[in-house]
Amino acid sequence: MDYKKVTENATPEETAAMPRGIPLLKDELDIVIPTIRNLDFLEMWRPFFEPYHLIIVQDGDPSKTINVPDGFDYELYNRNDINRILGPKASCISFKDSACRCFGYMVSKKKYIFTIDDDCFVGKDPSGKPINALEQHIKNILSPSTPFFFNTLYDPFREGADFVRGYPFSLREGVPTAVSHGLWLNIPDYDAPTQLVKPRERNTRYVDMVLTIPKGTLFPMCGMNLAFDRHLIGPAMYFGLMGDGQPIGRYDDMWAGWCTKVICDHLNLGVKTGLPYIFHSKASNPFVNLKKEYKGIFWQEDIIPFFQAVTLPKECTTVQECYIELSKQVKEKLSKVDPYFDKLADAMVTWIEAWDELNPAGAAVANGKA
Amino acid sequence: MALEHIDDSEVDIVIAALQSDLTSFLNAWRPLFSRFHLIIVQDPDLKGELKIPQGFDHRVYTKSDIDQVIGPTTSIVFSGYSCRYFGYLVSRKKYIISVDDDCLPAKDNDGNLTNAVSQHLANLTTPATPFFFNTLYDPFREGADFVRGYPFSLRSGVDCALSCGLWLNLADYDAPTQALKPEHRNLHYVDAVMTVPAGTLMPISGINIAFNRALVGPALFPGLKLTGEGKLRWETIEDIWCGMCVKVICDHLSIGVKTGLPYVFRSDKGNPIESLKKEWEGVKKMEEIIPFFQSVRLPRTVTTAEDCLLEMAKSVKDRLGGTDPLFARAAEAMVEWVKIWKAAGASHSTLGV
Numbered sequence: 001m002d003y004k005k006v007t008e009n010a011t012p013e014e015t016a017a018m019p020r021g022i023p024l025l026k027d028e029l030d031i032v033i034p035t036i037r038n039l040d041f042l043e044m045w046r047p048f049f050e051p052y053h054l055i056i057v058q059d060g061d062p063s064k065t066i067n068v069p070d071g072f073d074y075e076l077y078n079r080n081d082i083n084r085i086l087g088p089k090a091s092c093i094s095f096k097d098s099a100c101r102c103f104g105y106m107v108s109k110k111k112y113i114f115t116i117d118d119d120c121f122v123g124k125d126p127s128g129k130p131i132n133a134l135e136q137h138i139k140n141i142l143s144p145s146t147p148f149f150f151n152t153l154y155d156p157f158r159e160g161a162d163f164v165r166g167y168p169f170s171l172r173e174g175v176p177t178a179v180s181h182g183l184w185l186n187i188p189d190y191d192a193p194t195q196l197v198k199p200r201e202r203n204t205r206y207v208d209m210v211l212t213i214p215k216g217t218l219f220p221m222c223g224m225n226l227a228f229d230r231h232l233i234g235p236a237m238y239f240g241l242m243g244d245g246q247p248i249g250r251y252d253d254m255w256a257g258w259c260t261k262v263i264c265d266h267l268n269l270g271v272k273t274g275l276p277y278i279f280h281s282k283a284s285n286p287f288v289n290l291k292k293e294y295k296g297i298f299w300q301e302d303i304i305p306f307f308q309a310v311t312l313p314k315e316c317t318t319v320q321e322c323y324i325e326l327s328k329q330v331k332e333k334l335s336k337v338d339p340y341f342d343k344l345a346d347a348m349v350t351w352i353e354a355w356d357e358l359n360p361a362g363a364a365v366a367n368g369k370a
Numbered sequence: 371m372a373l374e375h376i377d378d379s380e381v382d383i384v385i386a387a388l389q390s391d392l393t394s395f396l397n398a399w400r401p402l403f404s405r406f407h408l409i410i411v412q413d414p415d416l417k418g419e420l421k422i423p424q425g426f427d428h429r430v431y432t433k434s435d436i437d438q439v440i441g442p443t444t445s446i447v448f449s450g451y452s453c454r455y456f457g458y459l460v461s462r463k464k465y466i467i468s469v470d471d472d473c474l475p476a477k478d479n480d481g482n483l484t485n486a487v488s489q490h491l492a493n494l495t496t497p498a499t500p501f502f503f504n505t506l507y508d509p510f511r512e513g514a515d516f517v518r519g520y521p522f523s524l525r526s527g528v529d530c531a532l533s534c535g536l537w538l539n540l541a542d543y544d545a546p547t548q549a550l551k552p553e554h555r556n557l558h559y560v561d562a563v564m565t566v567p568a569g570t571l572m573p574i575s576g577i578n579i580a581f582n583r584a585l586v587g588p589a590l591f592p593g594l595k596l597t598g599e600g601k602l603r604w605e606t607i608e609d610i611w612c613g614m615c616v617k618v619i620c621d622h623l624s625i626g627v628k629t630g631l632p633y634v635f636r637s638d639k640g641n642p643i644e645s646l647k648k649e650w651e652g653v654k655k656m657e658e659i660i661p662f663f664q665s666v667r668l669p670r671t672v673t674t675a676e677d678c679l680l681e682m683a684k685s686v687k688d689r690l691g692g693t694d695p696l697f698a699r700a701a702e703a704m705v706e707w708v709k710i711w712k713a714a715g716a717s718h719s720t721l722g723v
Contacts, residue, residue, distance in 0.1 A: 126479065149660075150572035152534065152629050153541060153556070160558050162551070165544040165603065166573025166610035168656045183505060191518040198515065203506065205513055207562040214570035219503035220519025254519040273505055297522060304502065304521045 005204040006185050009044070009121040009279035010130035016047050018130050023051035024138045029112040031134075032104035036060040037118065042069050044121045048132050052114075055104040057082075060096055077103060089357075092350040097243025099252030101223065102351075105230065105237050106358050112141065113234070114227040119282035123185045126206050136276035137180045137227035140210055144174025145270020147215040155210040155272065174212075178233040178269035179260060182225035183207075184280040189222045191250075191297070192290035195283070210274035215265045218307055221257020225278045228260075232269055234359075235319045236260040238351040240344060247340050248299070249292030255344075258307045263322040266312045295338070302337045306330075320352050327352075376465065376491050383487075384409045384457035384468040387430075388450065388601055391421040398474045400425070402487045409457040411436075413601075415449050431456060440710060445702040450601050451576060452592035452608055455707075458583065459714055465494055466587075467580040469535075469634055470603070476538045476633040479559050489632035490533045490580035493563055497527025498626020500568040508563040508628065530565075531586040531625040532616060535578035540636040542575045544653060545604040548642035563630040568621045571663055574613020577603060578634045589619045589675045591707040593700040596651050602640040607652035611700065614663050619678040622668040655696065662689055676708050683708075 031052050033039065036059045042049060046069070054074035058066050062078035082103050083090045093103045098117065105113055114134055123131045143157035149171050156163045156172070163172050188203040213219050228237060236259050239252035264271050310329060316322045331345035383406050385392070392410070396403065400423075408428035412420055420430055436448050436456050448456050454468055467490050478484050496510035502524050509516045509525070516525050540548075541556035548554070566572050581590060594611035603609075620627050666689075668681050683704035690697035 148571075148664075150566055150570050150629075152536065152572060152575065153558075154560065160554075160556070162541075162543060162547050162554070164573055165542050165547075165575065166607060166613075166656060167544075168660050169653060170657055170660070181505065188506065188515070189518050190515060191520075194515055194518075201513070201515065203513070205561060207507060207560060208558065209560045209562060213503055214567050216569045217503050217567035219505055220517050222505070222518070250518065257519070273503075293518075300519070300521050301523055304524075308501075 006124055006126055006206045006277075007202070007204050008124060009186070009281065010124050012043055012046065015044065015122050015130045018047060018132065020047060024135065025112055026051045028110055029114060029138070030055050030104070030108040030110045032057065032101055032108065032113055032115040033118060034059055034098040034101035034104070035066060035118045039066060039068050039118060041118050041121060042072060046071070048122070048134050052134070053110070055108055057101050057104045059098065059100045077107065085358075086354050089350050089354040092238070092241070092347040092354060094239065094242045094246070094252065095244040097249055097252060098223070099239035099242040102237055102239040102256070105234055106355050108230060111229060111231050112138075112227065113230050115223060116278065117224045119280065120184070120224055120278040121281050123277045123279035131276050131278070133182060133225060133276035133278050137182060140180035140272045140275075141177045141227055141229060143177065145177040145212040145272055146171065146174045147212050147265070147268075147270050150214055151211075154274070155212065158210060175268050175270050176229070176232060177272055178229050178264050179221075179271040180227040181219075181221055181271065181273040182227070182276045182278060183274065184222075184224060185277045187280040187283045189224065189280070192286045192293050193297070195286035195289065199286070206277060207274065210272050213261070213271045213273055218258055218261055218304065219271075219273065221253050221260065223253030223256070224280065225276070226253075233260055233264060233319055235323055235352055235355045236263045238323075238348060241340075241347050247338070248295050250289060251293070251296040251300075254296075254300075258303070259323065259326055262307055262310050262312070262326065263319055266316065266322055267319070299337055302334065306333055320356065323352055324349060376495060378405045380464045381406050381491070382409050382457075382461040382463040382466050383407070384411065384454050384461065384466055385471055386451055386454035386457070386468075387412045387420050387471055388416065389471055390416060390418055392471060393421055393423050395471050395474070396423050396426060401483075402475060402485055406487070407463075409461055411453045411457040413450055413453050431460065439714060444710075445699060445706050446592050446710070447595060448592060450599060451603070451606055452595070454576070455590065455592045458587060458590055459711060461583060464582060464584050465491060465580065466583050468576070470577045470636070472637045472639050473537070473578060473634040474637065476559070476635040479561070484632055486535060486578070486632035486634055490535065493533035493628045493631075494530050494580060494582055496530065498530040498565040498628055499524065499527045500565050500621070500624075500626050503567055504564075507630070508565065511563060527626070529582070529585060529625050530628055531582050531620050532574070532627040533580040534574055534627065534629040535580070535632045535634060536560075536630065537577060537636040538633050540638055542577055542603060542636075545642045545645040546653065548604065549646055552642065559633060560630065563628055566617070566627045566629050568624075571614060571660075572617060572627075572629070573610050574616060574627075576609030576612070577636065578632070585625055586616065586620065586675050588708060588711040589616045589679050591679065591704060593703045593707070594655070594696065595699070596655070597696070598647070598651055600645065602645055604640070604642060605645050605652075607655060610656070611659075614659070615679070615682050615704075618663065618666055618668070618682065619675060622678055623673070623675070658693065659690065662686075676711065679704055679708050
C-alpha cells in the first residue's frame with residue numbers, strides 16, 4: 001500500500017475490528033448531526049459513536065421520518081420542534097440548510113459537542129488503520145493550545161512532539177482549547193469555482209499533524225468534522241441565516257468560524273486544526289453550490305477585512321457579551337454591503353437570547369428528549 | 371511544483387564548517403548538492419584545513435577571508451554557527467540554502483531519500499499566504515488548493531522570502547527539553563508545508579533554512595551572542611534572535627515565511643545535560659524579548675530589508691539595550707551588519723528585483 005496516499009474509507013467491519021478503549025467523555029459529549037435524508041452512515045461509525053448521546057437535527061420536511069439505526073441513544077428535533085421550543089426566536093435558525101445544526105448546540109446539556117455531516121465516513125490513516133475521529137478530537141480539546149507563539153513541530157502536546165528551542169517557557173503552559181477543527185480525505189472542502197475547475201481532485205494526502213491557529217489569524221472553519229467546548233465558546237457557534245428565504249448558503253460554518261476565532265482570540269482560548277481526518281464521501285453539485293455561494297464570494301471580500309479589524313472591548317468578558325458586541329459591529333459596518341447583514345445582526349442577538357433562555361447560568365441537566 | 375524555472379546558477383549552498391572533516395557530510399549530500407556552487411565558511415575558531423571530497427564546485431572562506439572583508443574592528447563575531455552569515459554576505463546568488471554540517475538527507479515515510487534542495491526551492495518560488503490560514507496548508511502544493519471560504523483576493527499570495535525546514539532524529543529542542551527526554555528522537559515526518567501567518571512569532575532555526583537573498587538577505591544577520599555561547603545548537607540562540615527579527619521584517623514588507631518540509635536527518639551530537647548550564651542563559655533571554663517582539667512595529671516609510679533592520683536595531687537599543695548589555699551589543703551588531711552588507715557591494719534588497 002502506498003503509504004502517502006489514502007484513497008478509501010474504512011468498512012464497518014474494519015472499524016469494528018479496532019480495539020476499543022474506554023469511550024472518553026462519554027457522558028459529557030453530544031454528537032450533533034444535521035440530516036435531511038437518512039442516517040445510514042451511522043453504521044460506519046457505530047463502534048466509535050454508540051457510547052455517546054446523539055442530537056439529530058432534522059432539516060426540511062418535518063413530516064418525513066428519519067430512520068435512526070438501532071442501538072443509538074438520541075434525541076431528534078425537526079422544524080416543528082424547533083418552532084415549538086423557540087417560539088418567535090426560531091427565526092434565527094436556518095431552514096433547508098445544514099446550518100440548522102446549531103439548534104443542536106443550543107439544546108445540548110453537555111460540555112462538549114462533536115458535529116459531523118451525514119456523508120462523512122470513517123477514514124483510514126496511511127497504515128490502513130480506521131481513524132477514530134472522535135477520540136482524536138477529544139485529545140485535541142483536552143490538551144492546551146498555543147496561540148501566542150508558533151511551534152515549528154506543531155502541537156507540542158502530541159505524543160512524540162515538544163516545544164522547540166526558542167519557544168518561550170512562559171508560554172508553554174498554553175491556553176484552554178475551545179475548538180478542534182478536523183479535516184477531510186477524498187472530497188476536499190472546495191468552493192464551487194474550484195470544484196468546477198478541478199472536479200476530479202481528491203485529497204489523498206494524510207498530514208499527520210495538529211496545530212494551533214495563531215492568535216490574530218483567521219481561517220475558514222468547516223462544520224463537517226468539528227468539535228468544541230460548549231461551555232467555553234458555545235454561544236459563538238451560531239451558524240447564521242442560510243437556506244430558505246436567504247440570499248446565501250454554504251457560508252454558515254464560515255460565519256461561525258470567523259466569529260468564534262475573533263472571540264477566542266479576545267478571550268485567550270485556543271483553536272486547533274488538523275487531525276482527525278474523516279472520509280468525505282459525497283461531492284455536492286458544484287452548480288447548485290455556485291448559486292448558493294455566489295453572493296458570499298463577493299461579500300467575503302468585505303467580511304474578511306471586517307473580521308480582521310474587529311476589536312472587542314476589554315469589558316466583554318463572556319462569550320455572550322462578545323457576541324452581542326460583534327452583532328452591533330456587524331450591523332454598523334456590514335449593513336452597507338447588503339441589508340442581509342442587518343438581518344443577520346438581529347438574528348445574532350436573537351440567537352444569544354435563545355441560548356441564554358435554554359441555558360440559564362448554573363443549570364446542569366441530563367439529556368433532553370424531544 | 372515551482373511556478374518559475376530556477377537555474378542552478380541562481381543558487382548557492384552555504385555551509386558553516388564547525389568540523390574539519392566534511393567528507394562524509396558532503397558525500398551524503400552529493401546527489402543533491404553537486405549541481406550547485408558551495409560556499410563553505412570555516413568557523414574561525416576551528417584550526418587546520420578543511421577536508422573536502424572531490425567533485426564539488428566550492429570555495430572555502432577562512433578566518434583570514436573574513437578579516438579581510440569585514441575588517442579588524444567590529445561588534446560582530448563570526449564564530450561558531452554565525453560564520454555562515456559571512457557566506458550569505460559574499461554570495462551573489464538569488465537563493466541560498468544552508469544546512470548544519472551534522473545534518474544528512476532525510477528519508478520520507480516510504481523510505482525514499484527526499485530532496486531538501488528542490489523542496490526549499492519549490493517553497494521559495496511559490497507564493498506564500500500569510501494573511502489567511504488555509505486549512506489544507508500550502509495551496510500551491512500538488513493535490514491541494516484553497517479551501518471554501520478562502521477570500522479570492524488573497525489567493526495570489528505574496529513572495530516567499532524564507533523556507534524553514536525541519537529535522538528528523540535529533541529535533542531542534544533546547545537543552546532542558548532534550549535533557550528531560552534524552553532518548554527522544556523525532557520520527558514524525560509530517561508531509562506539509564505551510565505559511566506562518568503574518569503577525570505570528572516563531573522560533574526560526576538556522577539548522578535547515580533557505581531564503582531569497584534578493585528579498586531579505588541583509589535581514590539574516592549575526593547579532594545576539596550569548597556570553598557562554600557554544601558549538602552546539604542548544605548552546606546558542608543567535609538564529610532564534612535573527613529569525614524573530616526576520617519574521618517582523620517579512621511581516622512588515624508583506625513577504626512570506628514558510629515552514630515544514632523539507633526535513634533533514636540531524637545526527638546525534640552532544641550531551642544536553644552538560645549544555646544545560648550554558649543554554650539556560652538563552653532560555654532566560656527569550657523571556658525578556660517576547661513582549662518586545664510582540665509589540666515592535668516598523669514605520670510605514672521603511673521599505674527595504676536594510677532599512678527595516680536599522681529600524682529594528684533602533685528599537686532594540688531603545689527598549690532592550692538598557693536592560694542588558696547583550697541587547698545593546700546586538701543592536702550595534704545589527705547596525706554594523708547593514709554597513710558591512712552595503713560596503714561589500716551586496717546586491718540591493720528592494721522588492722521586485
